[in-house]
Amino acid sequence: xxxxxxxxxxxxxxxxxxxxxxxxxxxxxxxxxxxxxxxxxxxxxxxxxxxxxxxxxxxxxxxxxxxxxxxxxxxxx
Amino acid sequence: xxxxxxxxxxxxxxxxxxxxxxxxxxxxxxxxxxxxxxxxxxxxxxxxxxxxxxxxxxxxxxxxxxxxxxxxxxxxxxxxxxxxxxxxxxxxxxxxxxxxxxxxxxxxxxxxxxxxxxxxxxxxxxxxxxxxxxxxxxxxxxxxxxxxxxxxxxxxxxxxxxxxxxxxxxxxxxxxxxxxxxxxxxxxxxxxxxxxxxxxxxxxxxxxxxxxxxxxxxxxxxxxxxxxxxxxxxxxxxxxxxxxxxxxxxxxxxxxxxxxxxxxxxxxxxxxxxxxxxxxxxxxxxxxxxxxxxxxxxxxxxxxxxxxxxxxxxxxxxxxxxxxxxxxxxxxxxxxxxxxxxxxxxxxxxxxxxxxxxx
Ligand code: SF4
Numbered sequence: 001x002x003x004x005x006x007x008x009x010x011x012x013x014x015x016x017x018x019x020x021x022x023x024x025x026x027x028x029x030x031x032x033x034x035x036x037x038x039x040x041x042x043x044x045x046x047x048x049x050x051x052x053x054x055x056x057x058x059x060x061x062x063x064x065x066x067x068x069x070x071x072x073x074x075x076x077x
Numbered sequence: 078x079x080x081x082x083x084x085x086x087x088x089x090x091x092x093x094x095x096x097x098x099x100x101x102x103x104x105x106x107x108x109x110x111x112x113x114x115x116x117x118x119x120x121x122x123x124x125x126x127x128x129x130x131x132x133x134x135x136x137x138x139x140x141x142x143x144x145x146x147x148x149x150x151x152x153x154x155x156x157x158x159x160x161x162x163x164x165x166x167x168x169x170x171x172x173x174x175x176x177x178x179x180x181x182x183x184x185x186x187x188x189x190x191x192x193x194x195x196x197x198x199x200x201x202x203x204x205x206x207x208x209x210x211x212x213x214x215x216x217x218x219x220x221x222x223x224x225x226x227x228x229x230x231x232x233x234x235x236x237x238x239x240x241x242x243x244x245x246x247x248x249x250x251x252x253x254x255x256x257x258x259x260x261x262x263x264x265x266x267x268x269x270x271x272x273x274x275x276x277x278x279x280x281x282x283x284x285x286x287x288x289x290x291x292x293x294x295x296x297x298x299x300x301x302x303x304x305x306x307x308x309x310x311x312x313x314x315x316x317x318x319x320x321x322x323x324x325x326x327x328x329x330x331x332x333x334x335x336x337x338x339x340x341x342x343x344x345x346x347x348x349x350x351x352x353x354x355x356x357x358x359x360x361x362x363x364x365x366x367x368x369x370x371x372x373x374x375x376x377x378x379x380x381x382x383x384x385x386x387x388x389x390x391x392x393x394x395x396x397x398x399x400x401x402x403x404x405x406x407x408x409x410x411x412x413x414x415x416x417x418x419x420x421x422x423x424x425x426x427x428x429x430x431x432x433x434x435x436x
Contacts, residue, residue, distance in 0.1 A: 071090065
């Protein structure tokens with residue numbers, strides 16, 4: 001139930017409450033954006049029709065490298 | 078971009094954990110974590126490294142009580158249109174589920190989200206439309222945002238929203254399990270951030286890691302816990318930084334605080350847990366189904382309700398047993414003929430175990 005899916009904001013409706021989110025592979029759906037501050041091009045995490053957070057692209061890109069670094073440097077004493 | 082793929086990293090984490098020669102018991106509280114764990118066989122991999130991991134009360138549908146369900150059945154019987162998420166509709170109260178009522182011709186509707194329920198209310202102005210709002214902090218902000226958007230007057234919410242930190246405290250206070258670490262749910266944490274968990278590490282000396290939902294996230298989460306144990310540290314660490322901000326989603330927190338106040342709440346398998354539920358504030362009580370239909374619902378208040386016979390969901394939700402300990406698992410109880418909520422909900426550990434053992 002806490003499942004949430006990332007998608008890209010491609011359009012914001014004039015009422016500012018809803019946006020069209022593109023989940024890739026041709027799937028686009030309307031999501032409520034009143035819980036976040038977003039602009040077109042942002043990636044959001046959508047749960048039960050509501051965007052609950054804007055995703056951090058930089059962190060996402062660097063996650064694997066960061067984990068590798070943590071594994072190699074942090075020897076547990 | 079947001080999924081983690083790396084062929085060898087998982088294996089590297091496992092060997093790293095193995096080297097520590099540890100024996101530890103971890104709990105997580107999220108159906109999506111359990112799905113990842115069972116789907117990818119992480120439970121048996123981790124067991125080989127000395128780590129056992131179980132799902133606690135992390136399934137909102139499962140922890141909803143028979144009384145809450147009976148109340149919804151009564152409102153449907155009295156002519157309201159009752160709406161909720163698919164899994165919730167199929168959980169039996171004392172004997173019947175909302176789905177059974179629907180088959181009998183009552184107006185029960187499955188919705189994907191609360192906005193669908195509001196739409197139904199606009200389309201049926203002469204009827205009461207009740208949304209059974211289940212879910213943790215991930216889901217509750219949508220309910221709050223809907224309430225402040227001023228939905229039609231024939232719309233109301235039966236609020237079954239629960240919050241995680243005090244349920245974790247309850248597990249630790251009950252003390253049936255000696256836990257060495259907690260994996261916190263990534264999407265609950267997306268909303269609440271790190272702070273609400275801090276008292277747990279401080280008061281109970283337990284390491285915590287907020288983790289994402291890919292196999293690498295869960296393994297990394299376990300390794301971070303192991304590391305804290307080995308270093309004698311106890312704090313809340315964030316593995317899921319690509320999504321969870323330290324302070325959480327402040328905008329969502331503000332809306333939550335505007336609409337809800339904490340309340341004591343019973344969870345299935347638990348006694349009443351202090352401050353573990355959300356109650357709609359008086360200011361918005363015209364949207365609170367428990368106020369709107371108070372007279373109708375009050376007869377149920379003191380009714381003794383039976384849990385399904387032989388079902389171990391209560392013990393499962395406290396992390397004491399596994400689905401395989403239940404004699405009904407896969408026999409009398411299957412997803413097509415569920416006995417308890419943990420087999421109904423796709424987030425319930427019985428359902429998850431059954432689905433993947435089929436394959
Ligand atoms: S297998 Fe069925 S009866 Fe047994 S604990 Fe799970 S849901 Fe309950």
